[in-house]
Amino acid sequence: MFLYPPARFDANEWFIILNSLLGFAWVFFAPVRYPHSISILIVMFCVSAAIMMDHAIAIPPVDMYDINDRPTYEWMDFFSYFLYAPYALLCVYLYDKLDPKGLWFTAWIIGWSLFCVGYEWLSVQCHVFTFKKWNLMHSFCMYLVMTTIHVQLFRYLRKHFQDRSESVFPSKTAE
Amino acid sequence: MVLSIFFSLTMIVGITYAVTKKNLHIFEILFLWMIILIIHHNFVTITTVNLHLFRFADRLPFYWTIVFERVVLIPLLIVYYFDRMVVRRPYQKWVWLPFGILLLTGLEYLTVNLDLFSYERWKFWWSPIEWLVLFLLVHYSWLWFRSRLRKEMA
Numbered sequence: 001m002f003l004y005p006p007a008r009f010d011a012n013e014w015f016i017i018l019n020s021l022l023g024f025a026w027v028f029f030a031p032v033r034y035p036h037s038i039s040i041l042i043v044m045f046c047v048s049a050a051i052m053m054d055h056a057i058a059i060p061p062v063d064m065y066d067i068n069d070r071p072t073y074e075w076m077d078f079f080s081y082f083l084y085a086p087y088a089l090l091c092v093y094l095y096d097k098l099d100p101k102g103l104w105f106t107a108w109i110i111g112w113s114l115f116c117v118g119y120e121w122l123s124v125q126c127h128v129f130t131f132k133k134w135n136l137m138h139s140f141c142m143y144l145v146m147t148t149i150h151v152q153l154f155r156y157l158r159k160h161f162q163d164r165s166e167s168v169f170p171s172k173t174a175e
Numbered sequence: 176m177v178l179s180i181f182f183s184l185t186m187i188v189g190i191t192y193a194v195t196k197k198n199l200h201i202f203e204i205l206f207l208w209m210i211i212l213i214i215h216h217n218f219v220t221i222t223t224v225n226l227h228l229f230r231f232a233d234r235l236p237f238y239w240t241i242v243f244e245r246v247v248l249i250p251l252l253i254v255y256y257f258d259r260m261v262v263r264r265p266y267q268k269w270v271w272l273p274f275g276i277l278l279l280t281g282l283e284y285l286t287v288n289l290d291l292f293s294y295e296r297w298k299f300w301w302s303p304i305e306w307l308v309l310f311l312l313v314h315y316s317w318l319w320f321r322s323r324l325r326k327e328m329a
Contacts, residue, residue: 001225035327040320041205048209055216056242059224061233073220160201161328 006076007069015126016080023086033096038157039089045153046088049146050081057134064134068127080128087119091147092154109151113143177289178240185248188255198261204254206320207313211250214312218305219245228297232290241291244282252278253313276306 006013027039054077057064067077091112100108117140123129124136197204222228231238256275260268280302286292 002221004225037202037320037324037327040323041202041209044206044209044213048212051213051216052246055220056246059220061231061235061238071224073217073225078217157202 001072003075003078004070004072006074011126012068012123012128013076015123015128016076016083020079020082020086023083027086027089030093033093034158035161038154038161041157042088042092042150042154043082043085045150046085047081049150050084053142054081063132065132066130083123083128084116084119087115088150092151095151095154096158109144109147112147113140116143116147177291178236178243180289181240181244181248185243185251188248188251192251192255192258195258197258199254199258200324202324203317203321204258207254207257207317208250210313210316211253211309212246214309215245215249218309222297223292227295229292230295231292237291241286244286244291249279249282252282253310257313257317272307272310275310276303279306 054067056062058067063071067080068074069076095108117136120129120139121136124131199207219229223231231241253275256271256278260271263271283302284299287294
């Protein structure tokens with residue numbers, strides 16, 4: 001089958017749907033602080049990093065964990081990649097507002113990595129993830145790396161946008 | 176050995192791209208890279224895990240080589256292609272498209288010949304169609320992002 005439906009529509013599917021809806025709800029009410037193209041790239045970074053990881057280590061021959069009901073690719077798996085996106089946006093939104101520096105930056109990265117581990121623990125309880133050779137300590141290491149790259153990417157994009165006079169505008173003729 | 180081949184290829188393409196003048200905005204390069212990752216990874220997983228059209232090599236070094244190719248080399252080649260094509264006239268882009276597809280099909284042929292993965296029910300002539308669909312999806316997503324970026328940067 002091209003994409004499998006859920007074996008049973010239960011806790012994991014509801015977890016993905018409700019969290020995605022509730023997670024993205026704040027995005028529509030929060031005042032705009034930076035251009036939408038930055039938000040698009042932040043969401044895409046989050047989704048592509050999750051896809052890159054899951055499609056590398058969650059399928060045979062590595063197969064460290066399963067996502068949702070089956071070891072195969074379900075259409076609900078695709079929606080699960082958007083689970084973390086609203087929190088990735090919240091992380092950079094608050095970073096932009098609070099601008100933690102020095103040791104506060106380290107605390108920021110550790111804090112958000114712990115939040116992500118907690119969120120993943122919750123998703124494991126709801127059977128979104130079923131660990132085989134993976135555990136939450138591995139996740140914490142990954143979140144430390146990914147959160148750092150993600151925040152640094154945001155800083156880079158924001159700075160690049162502010163210094164837009166130096167950047168090359170996409171020209172109309174190019175299409 | 177195979178990892179060395181693909182790593183060398185990636186380095187050569189990467190250095191070449193790094194030293195040439197970029198025609199795309201850095202935001203566009205990032206967007207293209209990520210959209211290629213998202214579309215291509217989904218395609219590969221669906222065709223291997225769900226449809227059993229391909230089969231990955233069981234040996235882990237081979238498997239990690241194919242992961243490396245998917246994450247770095249293929250997006251790099253496609254971004255490079257878009258970067259070169261963006262300054263050309265629209266009809267020239269379509270004229271050059273078969274060469275882009277041929278290059279990626281050739282790369283796929285190399286990975287099959289080096290036993291990184293094997294065809295199960297996949298036919299070789301489906302590969303150019305696969306890359307054409309990927310190019311079209313990436314192209315139209317990029318146009319959407321580009322128009323959005325132009326509005327915000329104006």
